[in-house]
Amino acid sequence: MSAPSLAVPASRKASAPMRIAVVGAGVAGATFARQIKSLMGDHAQLSLFEMGRGPGGRAATRRDRNDTRMSIDHGAPVFDVNKSSKFYDVAEALVDEGYLQKASPWWRYHARTTDDVDVKLAFPSDGYEAYLGKPSMNAMCKGLLAGVDITTHFGTKVSKLSCANVNSTVKWNLKGAGATPADEPVDFGDFDYLVVTSLGFAHATRWRDIFGEEAPVVEAWRELSEKPPGTSEKVDSLLASVERVDAIPVISIFAQYSADAAASWLPKAEFETLRFAPHGGALNKIFGGGYQRADGGGEVTSWTNEPRIVDGIVVRRRENGDVTLACHASEEYSRSSFGVYGTGSTASRLGAGTKAGAKSNDPRTEQEIVRQVLDDVAKALHLDDQAKSDFVKPTNGPFMQRWGSAFPVASTCISAEGAFAPESGLILAGDFTSMRPGTIEGAAESAIDAATKLASHVISL
Secondary structure (H helix, E strand, O other): OOOOOOOOHHHHHHOOOOEEEEOOOOHHHHHHHHHHHHHHHHEEEEEEOOOOOOOOOOEEEEEEEEEEEEEOOOOOOEEEEEEEOOOHHHHHHHHHHHHHHEOHHHHHHHEEEEOEEEEEEEEOOOOEEEEOOOOOOOHHHHHHHHOOEEEEOOOEEEEEEEEEEEEOOOEEEEEOOOOOOOOOOEEEEEEEEEEEOOOHHHHHHHHHHHHHOHHHHHHHHHOOOOOOOHHHHOOOOOOOOHHOEEEEEEEHHHHEEEEHHHOOOOOOOOEEEEEEEEEOHHHHHOOOOOOEOOOOOOOOOOOOOOOOOEEEEEEEEEOOOOOOEEEOOOHHHOOOOOOOOOOHHHHHOOOOOOOOOOOOOOOOOHHHHHHHHHHHHHHHOOOHHHHHHOOOOOEEEEEEEEEEEEEOOOOHHHOOOEEEEEHOEEEEEOOOHHHOOHHHHHHHHHHHHHHHHHHHHHHHO
16 A cells, blocks of 8 residues: 655656665665655655665575575564554555465464463454565565665665765765775765664664774764754754664574474474464563463563573474574573674675674674574473484574664664754664664654655655
């Protein structure tokens, strides 16, 4: 479903389209693109920049060009949307278009409680609908961008961002890394508006810790010597708010098994997707609380006397019979493992941790982290020696991915108003500007709001 187009005045119709650069092709970036084009049509000229090889962000799917069977959802495994949400109609449209499917009743939660009993948890809550990507989670972002007239730059790290004061208007210039380190950066030109949906791109500490460089937005604004009147205080406040955002990281270990390879350890129950929370309280933390035991026994509690490495285990049966596994490590474990990103991750591919200023607090190797996580999962699933032997030898993988900003902490997030500075051509959108941080619904709603406000602002000029 498309948003109704805004009435564009004749003066705006006669002028050149507004050039808008969107950084990040996750849920927020893809939703923003869909919404702004729906509202403004040809009056908005969009370019989308994404470090990954395709859209998805934290709704990610790992594939292998050499093995077409491999497809592993290792970010968000499922999501729910309030039926009163601005994103609900969009999600339903994506179901009709074949990019999403309803998750219930095939989605099942199980958690280990303090009395050592597996219980099924009710999901989704009343008033919500739950969804899965079809055939995989990144199909959602592909669907959001389908049919949208937009120039995409996947696999592109914006290596240089600058801004200039042009007749008291801020223009943003983006340059991307060349195909090889020896190549000159590619100049993508000047833009009227910069929409940042990737927290790190404007977060001084986070970007420096990962890449050993100053965050592009922070550096560009600092280097603008003559700032247009009325912009400095607003942008300074916006960037200070970004710097205060804290986020819970998550290490994801994921793999794919043939049906035969999974037979010895896979639960025998009939399901499409199964999520275990071996330390039950993690469900309430990750999904925002309110999940009750389906047997009426109250909220799920944690194993307080066990060391905790893994918070969530997601098992999914694919249509081709293969089984995928994604293991999400706890906050404590993930925070202790900064600097190890996974050799196949986008961050590693683009140089994370290689410069002198980058941070690392973990002497462990990727292989050691993978082994520790899988050992904890085997323990949580009560696997015997033979089943564990099969479990740690998947058909594809195991792989590692570190999500540095998986779950923004609500108390540190930015208000939607504080993230909107159109006079300087700078807008932030994402779950870190949402009332539901750490959720797909929150990311999408923030993007819908930002696009609607920007369209109204442009038309009012």
